[in-house]
Amino acid sequence: MTLSDFSPGMVRAARESLSNVEATFNFVVCDVQAIPFGDRKFDAVIANHMLYHVPDRRTAFSEIRRVLKPGGFLYAAANGRGDKSNISELGRRVNLDLFPDKVTDSNWFSLESGRRELEEWFSDVRLHKYEDTLRITESGPLVAYFKSFNRLSASELRELEKIADREIALKGAIHIRKQPGLLSAGKHALTAR
Numbered sequence: 028m029t030l031s032d033f034s035p036g037m038v039r040a041a042r043e044s045l046s047n048v049e050a051t052f053n054f055v056v057c058d059v060q061a062i063p064f065g066d067r068k069f070d071a072v073i074a075n076h077m078l079y080h081v082p083d084r085r086t087a088f089s090e091i092r093r094v095l096k097p098g099g100f101l102y103a104a105a106n107g108r109g110d111k112s113n114i115s116e117l118g119r120r121v122n123l124d125l126f127p128d129k130v131t132d133s134n135w136f137s138l139e140s141g142r143r144e145l146e147e148w149f150s151d152v153r154l155h156k157y158e159d160t161l162r163i164t165e166s167g168p169l170v171a172y173f174k175s176f177n178r179l180s181a182s183e184l185r186e187l188e189k190i191a192d193r194e195i196a197l198k199g200a201i202h203i204r205k206q207p208g209l210l211s212a213g214k215h216a217l218t219a220r
């Protein structure tokens with residue numbers, strides 16, 4: 028099993044968290060647009076919540092296809108376009124547009140658009156939806172999430188905390204709508220590419 032990411036920090040964190048697991052992992056820092064392995068090496072490629080970061084997805088798909096064995100599968104987790112839409116609404120109440128690219132960019136990789144894109148490269152593309160919601164019962168983790176964007180001042184964060192505390196006191200929790208899912212896509216056993 029080869030575990031990879033573009034970020035050396037992510038690969039280091041994976042290595043550390045798996046240090047007690049008895050299995051042999053190969054850790055690699057690499058860009059999915061230039062996978063440093065030969066053709067037809069892998070039974071499966073898992074690309075979880077990352078394809079929307081990749082500038083040239085056509086190159087990424089061509090690379091993933093190349094390294095898959097015939098009959099192998101790509102599994103790509105992503106979100107539907109409406110995912111966490113009410114967390115973005117919360118951000119807008121303190122004038123923060125959390126995901127401006129997602130809203131305006133028709134090129135954003137979502138479960139809906141991703142399916143169509145994958146169909147150009149793979150066969151038997153299927154969408155597996157995962158019904159889920161996030162129930163937030165304390166404002167602290169929510170404020171920490173907003174803080175991680177580094178785009179809000181201390182007073183805006185305090186304002187956000189007040190809004191969240193009020194809503195939690197009123198309704199018991201803030202329910203965030205989630206639309207995660209997995210796209211599976213096969214490399215047909217008989218295709219040459």
Ligand SMILES: C[S@@+](CC[C@H](N)C(=O)[O-])C[C@H]1O[C@@H](n2cnc3c(N)ncnc32)[C@H](O)[C@@H]1O
Nearest residue numbers: 032033034037057058059060075076077080081
């Ligand atoms: C939201 S995180 C998901 C991390 C992990 N796959 C998971 O599911 O927990 C997105 C990851 O995509 C990685 N990434 C972004 N562009 C990439 C690229 N071109 N090739 C490989 N990884 C990339 C980032 O470094 C980041 O770790």
